[in-house]
Amino acid sequence: MASLFGHLARLFSFWLFAGLASLLASAPGFAAPYAAIVIDARTGEVLYSENAEARLHPASLTKMMTLYIAFEEIQRGNISLDTMVTVSKHAAAQPPSRLGLRAGQKISLRNLIRAAAIKSANDAATAIGEAISGNEADFARRMTRTAKALGMRNTTFKNANGLTAQGHLSSAMDMTILGRHLFYDFPQYYNLFSRRSVDAGLATVNNTNRRFLDAYKGADGIKTGYTVAAGFNLTASAERGGKRLIATVFGGKSTADRNAKMMKLLDLGFGKAPRNAPVNPPAPPSYQGGDEMLVADADLPEVANGAGKTVRVNMQIATSPRPLARPGSAVPTQLAAAETGEVAPAETAQPEKAVAAAEAVDAMQDSIEGALAAALGTEEDGPPPEQTDALDVESIELASAAAAPDPSLTPQARPSTPAVEPTGTSVPQAEIIPFQVVSASGVTVSPRPAKRSAPIYDEVVAPAPSAEAEPEVVISVSTSGDRHWGVNVGRFGSSFEAERALLRTQLVETATLGGSLRKVMPRSGGFEATFMGLTQDQADLACRRLQARAIQCFTMGP
Incomplete structure (x- = not known):
């Protein structure tokens, strides 16, 4: 009985609130300030x-x-999509x-x-907000800091949901900036906003925006x-x-009035836009004093059934020890001199440096491959497309930058004859690798190269052996003529994950994307998956066909 009475009381409060809001909104002389912008x-x-910089109440655009x-x-x-959040009394x-x-209920962050x-x-x-920052007040302060980092100059948040509060203000310009960042910074989640x-x-x-x-x-x-x-x-x-x-649009008089104003605004924009x-995506947020918002692992919310745990990979190389010589092979004169403390001749110093740098890069990349295999498994057992937090990509990028090879290494074609070291000793053909370094005296040494970091789907054609070394040729889709368009x-x-998404998408839409080039481009905050080498008509058609299959995409022009 008490539960039924409480339900009826909440229902009565809801209709009373709705009725008062409707009366106030329709009262003579009452109208919220109007503002509009299209970019x-x-x-x-x-x-x-129009009035786009005015500080107004954003309502649920806050979300x-x-x-x-x-x-x-x-x-x-x-945090992960499967993190279980305990609902507070306040929420x-x-x-x-x-x-x-x-209150006390547990529900996943996804829901x-x-x-x-x-x-x-x-x-x-x-x-x-409470799951991320502990309480709504702290979360609102973080919201405001993030807004400033995104360039939202006229925004101050006081809560996570947008209910009217003193000082909780934004502008049409700022909310448009935020919408653009949502689209470009998190395209993997953007399709959520179009679901009915x-x-x-x-x-x-049901979506509150389904009419529009x-x-x-x-x-x-x-x-x-x-x-x-x-x-x-x-x-x-x-x-x-x-x-x-x-x-x-801020300050519409009704849902229908707001939607009509938005349609006129977009029609105007499509008429004026070239x-x-x-395509110039907005720069990622730059937080003053660095990223101050990360939390310790001990403070992370609990996770249902152990799902969504983060694999943290630290592959920063502090030292680069020299690898041991292969059994049965002679140690080169320069390396032996280095091990015994003797000073190598001036003309051999550069090749020795090149060998050490190449070996360090090779060891680092082997570590990366092992870490990736442990974290992601095979392609078939990899993480689901919706969850993109399985690997700390920044650590890998920093490690790669820290152990970059010496710029004096110049890739050349694979030699067809045995390389000769400064001592005149002939090196077996199995030891020859497709990189050469020329010292000041003109002596050629073949150090071990870094492995390719380009996508594994590039088609590489090696030239036939000849008396003279020729550079390798990389074959890709031609972008001559009008094939300068792409689909992101x-x-x-x-x-x-980007490579896997490209491959799956190309298999789904072979008719328009079968002849395109799959390209993964590192960006701040992730890796963009793009098909290149298309004409404008091909790109437009491919994107329309993908969107018909509920696959989010957008075209990219020259």
């Missing part, structure tokens, strides 16, 4: 703005920042819109993200918002004919 997402150029920080934490390995007490969380993004659930957003409904664990929830998504061709996100003080807000993104726009604008299918946490 070319490819370049960030402002195509139209875009809550989700952005959640994606940051997943990418850093501080459970948030007013509608709500998922219906109860909280879905509820916050699709249903715009206030209790879910607050639970996310989703299973959030406790219930299947269904009504406007090319629309695929992002987020709605409403409070009495803010009016009806919307940040939206749409793509047509290779043009990608992001726009924001067709072949270069997302950013991933490792090059392995």
Whole structure:
């Protein structure tokens, strides 16, 4: 009986709140301040703005920042989609819109993200903030710091869900900047905003933006918002004919009024945006004083069934010991002199340095391959595409930079005759490798090269042996004529995942992508997976066909 009474009381409170909000919004003379802006997402150029810098109430557009920080934490390995979050009394007490969380309940971060993004659930957003920072006040301060790092000059956050609070303000310009960063910084999660409904664990929830998504061709996100003080807000993104726009409307009088204003705004933007604008993603956030937001492993929330644990790989090489000579082989004069402390002749100093550098790089890369195999397993047993926090890619990149080979090493073709060391001793053919170093005296030495770091799918054709050494030729898809377009299918946490996504996508869409070049490009925060060597028509058609299969993509022009 008590439970039934409590349910009826909450239901009555909800309808009372909704009724008062409706009366206030429709009262004569009441209207939330209006602001609007539309930008070319490819370049960030402002195509139209009205009152875009005014500090106004953002309402549930706030949840875009809550989700952005959640994606940051997943990418850093501080939390995972399968992390179980314990709901606090404060989170459970948030007013509608709500998922219906109860204090003490445990729910996965995956379902909280879905509820916050699709249903715009206030209790879910607050639970996310508390899981990351411990309490909502600390999380709001982090939200504000992140906003400043993204270039959102007029934004201050006080909570994680956007309910009206003193000082909780933003602008149409700032929310558009945030929407652009969500699109480019976390493309692997962006498709969430275009879903009409989703299973959030406790219930299947419907998208608050589904009317606009269904009504406007090319629309695929992002987020709605409403409070009495803010009016009806919307940040939206749409793509047509290779043009990608992001726009924001503050202060709509109703859902229909807001959607109509957004459609006019996007129509205006598509009319003004150039067709072949270069794609220049926004720079990643630069935090003052470095990244101050990482947490210790001991503070991480519990994980369901042991899932989502982070593999941390530290492969920084402090020393580079000289490898032992192969059994039965003679130690070169220069290396023997180094081991015994004797001083090598001047003309042999450079080759010895080259050998040591090449051997160090080779040992480092062997360590990387072993760590990758341990962390990711085989291609068939690799991490699921949705979870991209299995490996600390930054550690690998730093290790590679620290142990870079000597710039004096110049790749050459594989020699067809045995190499001769300074002493005149003939080296067996099995010891010859396709790199040469020429010392000051003109003596040729063949050190061991670093392994290729290019994608494993490149087609390399070695020239036939000849009397004269010829350079190796790398064969790729021709980009002559008008084949300067590409299709980007997302950013991933490792090059392995990016390669796998490219291969799977090409197998799905062989008709348009079968002749393209798969390319993985390292970027801050991940690896972008891109198909290159297409014409504009081929790129547009491929992206439309992929989107029809619910695969997120965007075209890239010259």
